[in-house]
Amino acid sequence: MAAVAIKIINQSANPLPEYATSGASGMDIRASLKAPVTLKSLERALIPTGIFMEIPEGFEVQVRPRSGLAIKHGLTCLNTPGTIDADYRGEVKVILINLSNEDQVIHNGDRIAQLVVQKVEQATWIASETLSETVRAAGGFGHTGKQ
Ligand SMILES: O=c1ccn([C@H]2C[C@H](O)[C@@H](COP(=O)(O)OP(=O)(O)OP(=O)(O)O)O2)c(=O)[nH]1
Numbered sequence: 654m655a656a657v658a659i660k661i662i663n664q665s666a667n668p669l670p671e672y673a674t675s676g677a678s679g680m681d682i683r684a685s686l687k688a689p690v691t692l693k694s695l696e697r698a699l700i701p702t703g704i705f706m707e708i709p710e711g712f713e714v715q716v717r718p719r720s721g722l723a724i725k726h727g728l729t730c731l732n733t734p735g736t737i738d739a740d741y742r743g744e745v746k747v748i749l750i751n752l753s754n755e756d757q758v759i760h761n762g763d764r765i766a767q768l769v770v771q772k773v774e775q776a777t778w779i780a781s782e783t784l785s786e787t788v789r790a791a792g793g794f795g796h797t798g799k800q
């Protein structure tokens with residue numbers, strides 16, 4: 654299990670994020686707002702969460718949408734999955750977009766997204782003129798058919 658240092662502001666509305674069940678991949682995070690934010694249809698906004706982190710090297714944190722918000726309210730993360738780099742020390746923010754036809758109001762303390770902690774590797778490139786052959790070769794974008 655990765656240990657991640659976390660700093661939280663606006664703690665009254667923003668307890669430590671936690672796994673809701675023993676097998677959960679993500680921890681829900683909340684909007685940290687002085688006033689509600691209204692998103693009109695197709696409008697997007699950068700919503701602060703009051704969370705700052707020190708992610709250990711070799712890990713990243715992904716910001717992912719919540720399916721309940723998506724199906725019930727048409728709210729999702731525009732840049733999903735959002736990437737929190739290990740060297741980022743700013744506030745975690747969520748780019749929410751309203752894909753419904755109605756206004757959606759985000760209140761302080763609303764659970765707007767979830768964080769997933771992942772192992773991640775950095776790579777070095779090996780510049781090559783030729784690449785190994787495979788059965789797939791350059792086939793992609795549905796070339797194996799629909800069924
Ligand atoms: O949903 C997100 C995505 C990113 N970030 C923060 C943490 C991340 O480390 C930083 C940069 O994110 P990203 O690399 O996706 O954005 P960029 O447009 O490439 O910005 P930069 O040039 O700062 O890397 O912004 C968030 O708070 N929430």
Ligand SMILES: [Mg+2]
Nearest residue numbers: 736737738741
């Ligand atoms: Mg970047």
